Amino acid sequence: MKGVEEVVMTYFQYVMLSHKWEGEEPLLQDIQGKDIYKLDPISGIKKLQSFCKTAHDLGYRWAWSDTCCIDKNTDVELQASIKSMFAWYHHSALTVVYLSDVPPLSKSGALAKSAWSTRGWTLQEFLAPKVILFYQTNWTLYLDDRTPNHKNSVAIMQELEVATGIDRRAVVAFHPEMRDAREKLQWASTRTTTLQEDIAYSLFGIFGVRLHVDYTEKKQNALGRLLQEIIAQSGDITALDWVGKSSEFNSCLPADITSYEDPPCKLPSLSEEEIQSSVSSLRGAVAPQPASQLYQTLDYLSAARFAHHRLHLPCIVFPITEARRKLGHDQKTYTYELKSDGLRNLQITTEDKFSQFSSARPPPAWQTIVLVRPWDRHLLGLHDTADDRQSVDNWSLPESPSCDSSAAQTESIYSDSHSQALRLLVRLGLPFSGFLLARQRDGEFKRIASDRNIIAQVKDVASITYLMDIRTLEVL
Structure with missing residues (x-):
């Protein structure tokens, strides 16, 4: 009724x-x-x-x-x-x-x-x-x-x-x-x-x-x-x-x-022709196995979730190795030039003071600052529907190929999977929007707020497979 x-x-x-x-x-x-x-x-x-x-x-x-x-x-x-x-x-x-x-x-x-x-x-x-x-x-x-x-x-x-x-x-x-x-x-x-x-x-x-x-x-x-x-x-x-x-x-x-209020951060993108060109240049520089392993690791990441006000955030982590404070006109904020292994230098302005880098004494082992790239499944190049999704599980070779045609088919699948992994590397090599997290004493992190978008980029696309520190961080 x-x-x-x-x-x-x-x-x-x-x-x-x-x-x-x-x-x-x-x-x-x-x-x-x-x-x-x-x-x-x-x-x-x-x-x-x-x-x-x-x-x-x-x-x-x-x-x-x-x-x-x-x-x-x-x-x-x-x-x-x-x-x-x-x-x-x-x-x-x-x-x-x-x-x-x-x-x-x-x-x-x-x-x-x-x-x-x-x-x-x-x-x-x-x-x-x-x-x-x-x-x-x-x-x-x-x-x-x-x-x-x-x-x-x-x-x-x-x-x-x-x-x-x-x-x-x-x-x-x-x-x-x-x-x-x-x-x-x-x-x-x-x-x-x-x-x-x-x-x-x-x-x-x-x-x-x-x-x-x-x-x-x-x-x-x-x-x-x-x-x-x-x-x-x-x-x-x-x-x-x-x-x-x-x-x-x-x-x-x-x-x-x-x-x-500001529009979403706009980042450069590549045309299909530019992606194909970049993939071709990477074929001889990146081994298939680490590229495929990176793809698989990212494919298996769960989505971001909240529990008790805590954000469990799957992301790619870049530890900050150096933060040089620059003089500024605003006495309430600090401007830093940041360095991280594998990333191009970047600059941020924040109200937070980086105590980790302000003393000659080494900081406590637990006290670290990282730049994170929140993981977005769209970078895999997959469709939203489950029927269209391609799993990395399908990349493995057949156990016992019985004829030349099977071998050729296997080689084609392997080649396609490697191309897909290389396409991911190309996307990961583009400038991306990230943010800073400061590790707390109990192992969780807190975001360091910035007055503008933080745009970062890796120095060398071919080295991405070795740079990626992929984790799910707990953010307070």
Whole structure:
């Protein structure tokens, strides 16, 4: 038997309101059992009356506004509502977006300047619905655009793309998932919420996660729980691509969503022709066995996972052998030129002081700093589907080849597997984005936050098979 909410979403056409909260918004107890049109039209009541009238004039009998349709005094209802919000907007017949600060007869560009575009909750409120209409402060259609669905309005969608940084094709056909997590985090990075925890809670629906809501926790904990869930469920480590301050939740996660404001780190790539050329040059320089062993070791690595706020991170490790501090203008930060065997020299700026390299006395044996490259299975060149995956187990030779054709087939398989391993070496030889970890006394690590992306590269591709220190590190 269907629940009440499922029945409503299935059989009743209802209109949702997306708006910026302002002043005294009506609560459930303010309107329950009352005729809203007979209430004193002040502040939020007037907005609610206009919204209901607009929905009625469009031919709908049911309207929903978040300020007065959720009993916020009941924790169970509040929990369920936050977790269901995306679905409610998605199944609405229409979502009305009210731009209270956009005056009548506004020209194109006013939408981008509206405070509505800066709020955290409104992100899912225009991504989730299939049909939306934008209204100005006097409840007339924005730009007088009478397109039945403003998601089909080229002019408005282009303006929304400029305002939010979200490709209009994603707006029109959005569905919740954890893929491309870093891009979605960037969408939210410049948005604000009244309650600090809401910047994480407002993203639950966008990523398709259902987590407990606790308004007594800190912002860092709320965001940390969300990012932990994304990495744990999807194995997507792009959420580790950020610059700024580390979170108290886990040092590999950022303290604030604003750390995702810059676009994901862009690294050079090679065309298929360039890869083939590089593979050809490596054939005589790299022995098949160590290359295949490296491929197999990386292929067997498990995905990154969290346990008790600790990140278990499969990665390639490069110990830092030297860190020369350079003079800088900022007295609060330190700039270091780093060296590691096999890597080209690189430079970082951080608020952390490397005590390991600041004294003439040798540091304790446990105290080391490493640069890590988080492992990404895409470097193997495999498809996502299990049917398409090629295992290194298949590289072994048949036990007893019985004819020349079998020998030729074996040689072909061996050659193909070696080529695949060499292609991996070529990818590993390209510049990569990494970060620094400092080993703690008990053997765990903590991330050393940097003010910019750390881009590293190996000196010699042919030597990669001997340089790779592949481990799963536990990060606090």
